[in-house]
Amino acid sequence: MADPxxxxxxxxxxxxxxxxxxxxxxxxxxxxxxxVATLDSDGAVTAHLNRxxxxxxxxxxxxxxxxxxxxxxxxxxxxxxGRDVDFEAVKAxxxxxxxxxxxxxxx
Amino acid sequence: MAxxxxxxxYSTTSYxxxxxxxxxxxxxxxxxxxxxxxxxxxxxxxxxxxxxxIKQIIDAVQPHPDSDFKIDGSEVTQVxxxxxxxxISSQTTNTTYKVDDGTGLIxxxxxxxxxxxxxxxxxxxKEGEYLRVFGxxxxxxxxxxxxxxxxxxxxxxxxxxxxLLEATAVHLYFTQGPPEGVxxxxxxxxxxxxxxxxGNGVAAKGGKLPPKITGVGRKVYELLQSEPQNNEGLHVxxxxxxLGVPSxxxxxxxxxxxxxxxxxxTVDDETWAVLEY
Numbered sequence: 001m002a003d004p005x006x007x008x009x010x011x012x013x014x015x016x017x018x019x020x021x022x023x024x025x026x027x028x029x030x031x032x033x034x035x036v037a038t039l040d041s042d043g044a045v046t047a048h049l050n051r052x053x054x055x056x057x058x059x060x061x062x063x064x065x066x067x068x069x070x071x072x073x074x075x076x077x078x079x080x081x082g083r084d085v086d087f088e089a090v091k092a093x094x095x096x097x098x099x100x101x102x103x104x105x106x107x
Numbered sequence: 108m109a110x111x112x113x114x115x116x117y118s119t120t121s122y123x124x125x126x127x128x129x130x131x132x133x134x135x136x137x138x139x140x141x142x143x144x145x146x147x148x149x150x151x152x153x154x155x156x157x158x159x160x161i162k163q164i165i166d167a168v169q170p171h172p173d174s175d176f177k178i179d180g181s182e183v184t185q186v187x188x189x190x191x192x193x194x195i196s197s198q199t200t201n202t203t204y205k206v207d208d209g210t211g212l213i214x215x216x217x218x219x220x221x222x223x224x225x226x227x228x229x230x231x232x233k234e235g236e237y238l239r240v241f242g243x244x245x246x247x248x249x250x251x252x253x254x255x256x257x258x259x260x261x262x263x264x265x266x267x268x269x270x271l272l273e274a275t276a277v278h279l280y281f282t283q284g285p286p287e288g289v290x291x292x293x294x295x296x297x298x299x300x301x302x303x304x305x306g307n308g309v310a311a312k313g314g315k316l317p318p319k320i321t322g323v324g325r326k327v328y329e330l331l332q333s334e335p336q337n338n339e340g341l342h343v344x345x346x347x348x349x350l351g352v353p354s355x356x357x358x359x360x361x362x363x364x365x366x367x368x369x370x371x372x373t374v375d376d377e378t379w380a381v382l383e384y
Contacts, residue, residue: 005207005211005212006162006210006211007207007209008209009209024209060264062264077235079235084263084265085264085265086265086268089265089269089272090268092272093271096272096275097271100275100278100279103159103160103162103163103166103210103274103275103278104162104209104271105162105209105210106162
């Protein structure tokens with residue numbers, strides 16, 4: 001029941017395991033060109049932005065998006081997180097999400 | 108106990124009245140907590156504040172209507188979680204937020220305090236913002252929501268990660284028992300390099316158990332390792348007696364250990380020894 005509503009947190013290496021699912025990813029904006037951004041989230045991720053996205057190069061951002069066939073993201077919602085994000089904590093949460101998925105998402 | 112009477116009365120008030128009381132602020136909840144805690148015995152575990160994910164709220168079981176919800180087999184009344192506001196709907200008596208933390212979606216109702224001074228009112232949260240919610244889990248017309256005591260915006264994103272890790276740690280505490288002690292952890296490191304002293308060896312092997320071995324399982328395994336015995340191992344009743352644990356608990360723990368191939372049966376099904384190789 002909760003399935004379509006859960007957006008598993010992950011980083012770049014996990015993308016291939018979640019084809020065409022809506023996911024949540026935190027990364028640092030490394031490149032911004034028109035409506036395409038490159039994020040660094042334990043690896044590079046290409047994000048196709050929507051009109052509401054306001055990203056800043058060098059800042060962390062959390063995006064909710066759908067995983068495309070080429071492992072890029074179609075961004076549905078993005079949120080600027082500023083510069084003060086502990087990425088080790090982000091990775092720890094991603095690890096816990098998949099290790100103990102019973103409290104985070106259903107397949 | 109007088110304290111208990113007060114607590115019981117509070118939790119059985121009608122839906123509307125209780126909502127009103129919560130609207131008054133955090134005092135009701137905190138007062139109740141502080142009165143109950145010294146009492147201990149009967150209300151133990153009843154008024155807890157547990158960090159959870161929204162999926163845990165959705166998956167929480169209510170054994171029968173009006174009873175407390177259970178998560179991982181233990182009762183929960185008050186919960187805290189974080190989430191992003193999906194939508195806000197303001198009504199005359201309450202504001203309802205749909206909150207999403209990536210694990211699910213839940214409605215959070217905050218009752219409006221009509222006596223509140225408008226000049227000191229906090230700015231209203233906006234859609235897309237992350238919130239920290241403290242509240243009580245409720246079911247109304249078969250629909251779950253959280254009646255919020257306190258809602259505050261999250262300024263530092265690290266709090267979101269902190270909360271999710273804390274919720275995981277508490278989930279693991281309830282499903283797999285308390286973590287190994289710090290002293291034990293130090294011993295484990297010693298044991299990794301040299302398989303020397305008895306104490307060291309035991310701690311190291313206990314630490315190598317797979318994470319799904321629960322508290323009792325660990326105790327049984329450690330006892331089997333440390334207790335002097337002949338090659339027949341130890342009988343279940345002997346283990347139960349030495350650990351002071353009911354024998355059915357020991358059986359359950361033993362089944363898991365047997366399934367994992369950590370121990371084996373010797374003279375009969377109820378006598379176990381550590382499988383060492």
